[in-house]
Amino acid sequence: MNEGAQKVRVAVLGCGVVGTEVVRTLVEHADELHARTGTRLDLVGIGVRSVATPRDSVVPTDLLTEDLTGLVRRADLVIELLGGIEPARALILEAIGSGASVVTANKALLAQHGPQLYAAADDARVDLFFEAAVAGAVPVVRGLRESLAGDRITRILGIMNGTTNYILDEMTASGLDFETALAQAQQLGYAEADPTSDVEGLDAAAKAAILASLAFHSRTSLADVPAQGIRDITPADIDSAAQTGHVIKLLAIAEVGRYDGTPGIAVRVHPALVPTDHPLASVRGPYNAVFVEAEAAGTLMFYGAGAGGVATSSAVLGDVVAAARNVVNGGKAPSESAHAALTSMPPEAVRTRYQIRIEVVDRPGVLAEVAALVAGRGISIETVRQGAFDVDDVAELVIVTHEGSESALAATVVDLDTLDVIKRITSILRVEGN
Incomplete structure (x- = not known):
């Protein structure tokens, strides 16, 4: 479309x-959007599964249609908010093939089929924008794709799911157990009736895959992101974290480095202990925060509302304005790049x-026996805290290790479980942010 086009x-x-x-x-602020884009945004249709479903009065019923394919073929710009x-x-492929640019908030789709969609948009010379797919209104996608395009990003560390952050925050602040905090989140609309994607870490994993692809210029999919959720976090874990100056957060982490001499990307999602003086520890309720570490820019933090209709629509409309221009x-905005082609490790x-955290027989020599086993795996111990239990002849040891490979640490846990002096391994949490 040439400059000066009417719509x-x-x-x-x-x-x-x-x-x-x-x-x-689009309806109520049409004149303002016209001023910002230099053209009239003409809403030609709203594709829905059923036109009979009751809608908000703001939705023009005469624009509703169940013919979604026909609708995208007559659009210059398609906003995909179907999900799934x-x-x-x-x-989206139909829209791109018809020469339309696309704005989407569909993180699950991008995490699984992003490479196909990115390539199709590049071939057609149209835009594919997806700011709303990660962290709601927080402009981290544009920050990575455009503002930091000339820098080298080394690590991303963030809280990317507002539901789990709300649950963990309530467990910490109010002493609730997981099920009670989850039910409260559902009552407030922060959690779905089926919260599996959130509490099992899958939602955060999809977002981490998208950001890793952008940050490290390498195709990363959901299958490359191991995820562990928060269902097993207990009030005892929360209390233990507080005693060592930590809070528990569900973190998404993506970093580039060398693993056994091979350059690659490591992306994962899991609950972790975060020091109380770290900025991520103060992220409360259903908010998101993403730390980006870059060689030249240093450490940047993106923070804000990570979910909700209004917040997400803000990100969508920002993309709509850019795409319409x-x-x-x-023209065409900078697109996702895969030139680095790093391997997911x-x-x-x-x-x-x-x-x-382990329960042990309370007798002399136990700590030395445990320390010897850990050292035998090549893992060094940073701190050990011992506390008495109400149960006779049982004590608790809380061991924090120095950094080691995940494989060696996991093998150490397996070995510990075989010791006669250990009654039970209570919990295993990673420590991040130090």
Whole structure:
């Protein structure tokens, strides 16, 4: 489309919470968006599964259609808010093939099929924007793709799921157990009726895969991201963390380095102990925060609302404005790059630290026996804290290791479980952020 064109034809796919907010902005702020983009954004249709479903009064019912394929073929810009894999993937490819730019908030789709979609958009010379797919209104995608394009990013560390952060925050602040905190999150609308994707770490893993692809210029998919959730975190874990000056957060981590001499990327999601003086420890409720470490820029922190219809729609509309400007001017934004082509490394290659809580027989020599076994695996102990139990002849040891390979640390835990002096391994948590 040439500069000075009178309108950009916009199609919205999906009219749930986020879709409704996007439609509201397109309708109620049409003149302001015109001023910002230099063109009229003409909403030509809203694709839905059923036109009979009751909608907010702001949604123009005459624009509703169940013919989603026909809708994308007559649009210059498609906003995909359906979620899920299909038909979203096919519709985005149809839109790209028809010469339309695409804005999506679909993290699950990008985490699984991002490489296919990125390549299709590049071949068609159209934009594929997805700021809303990671951390809601927090502009971390654009920061990585554009602002830090000339720098070398080495590590990303962040809280990328507001549901789990709310649950862990309530367990810490109010002493709730996991199930009670989850039920409270569901009542407040922070957690879905089926919270599996959130509490098992899959949502954060999808976001981590997207950011790793951008940051390290290498194709990373959800299959490359091992994820551990927070279901097993107990009030005792929370109390123990507080005693050592930590809080527990579900972290997504992506870093580039050398593993056994081979350059590669390590991405993972797991609960971890974070020192209380680390900025991530103060991220409360359903908020997100992402630390980015770069060689020239140093450490940057992106913080803000990570979910919710209004917050997510803000990110979507930011992408819509950028894409519409490019449609008008015949340009294209910087796209995802895979020139580095680094390999995703196996989880056991990662170097980390463990905190291991164990119940042991309370008698002389036990600590020396445990320390000898740990040292035999090539792992050194940073601190040991011992506390008495109410149970006779049982004590608790809390061991924090120095950094070691995940494989060696995991093998150490297996060995500890074979010692006669150990009654039970209570919990194993990684330590990050020091």
